[in-house]
Amino acid sequence: MTSMSDSSMSYDLSGPLEFDALADVRPGSNILVSGPAMSGKAGLCTAMLADGSRSGEGAVIMTTGDRADEILDDYRTRVEDLDESRVAVVDCRGDGSRSDERTAEGAYVYHVTSPGDLTGVGIGITKGLETLANNGAEEGRFALDSLSTMLTYTDRKTVFKLCHVLSSRLDSAGYVGLFTIDSEAHDDQTIQVIKQAFDGMIEIRDNDGAREARLLGLAGQPTDWREC
């Protein structure tokens, strides 16, 4: 194997989930994280972002459920000496009008009017990426939790297109993206269609009380189920 130069960096997402293909993920890759409710999808994504933050990468977290301050509190406990100037949260819970703020610790937060406000989502992500780049983060990881909530605000077609456009934007930014979806909240056809907007998928299932995961896409054949 020839040695790679710095310019061919890749992301190591294998910390919380030890699959070989996750140890060497190309910038611009976008991965769907699918599993039943309460199966730890969001926690898995956050853990993958936290690994990046520990090495100075940017982190953009888009939430439709938890409040921005809850997300940041949790994130601080995961990353020691977190440089919050390289963290941005796009809060889509919909508590009024579009606005942005800088927290006392230095994180950037953008509030969107509702998960269906895609213009606001676009502005929030743009400003988040811009802020992180200005603060020296040349690489970064993005997480959206969850597409299932987006699907209750708008239809499958719109969410599919959103995923495609977001993936393209993250690709040009050189980011890696993680998007959660509740596998039991939608029909098979919806999951099949949404899946097509991604480079790969992490599936999570409950097998008699044991949590298992497998990886599809990214590196050819699906992996076996593995306890996680």
Add this chain to the structure above:
Amino acid sequence: MSDADRPVVLIVEDEPDVAETYRLWLDADYVVRMAHSGDEGLDELDESVDVVLLDRMMPGLSGDEVLDRIRDRGLDCRVAMVTAVEPDFDILEMGFDAYLCKPIKSDQLHETVENLLGRSEYDDLLQEYYSLVEKQATLEAAKSNAELTDNEEYVAVQERIEELQGDLSETLNGIDSDEDFIATLRELNDLDE
């Protein structure tokens, strides 16, 4: 190219000299229509118009008001606001697709019109892409893997999907700019409503 194939650009500008300059620049590549006020602009608008260059400050109907009427009528055209002040994302929030600061140069004008036509093309490609992905999922649900390999429709759908993936990543450089990104998402919102 014959007139029928060329994109249509509508210039809404109250200063005749300025409007004429734009027309001269664009005439070779597009079918150019002119309107000297917001009201005239609305009269000239129909489904055939692809791009509107809209001066913001005009006597009578302002650019903002004209934009509102355009969106109300549900016309599928892209609107670039021509303004004297440098705006920011707020302009995109207001529903404009792009802005140009006076004085405008010829290459800037061409670039903006081409970019807006590119966005329309991107939206069309993305719509076709979605339809095919949906068709693919329907066929996969109805047939076994062995049946699919021999199914002409399925093979054709897959081939076209691959082509479209390439076309989409080439159009707008795969959503390389912030403006294209925000405007494309806003368009999704508009279509959804």
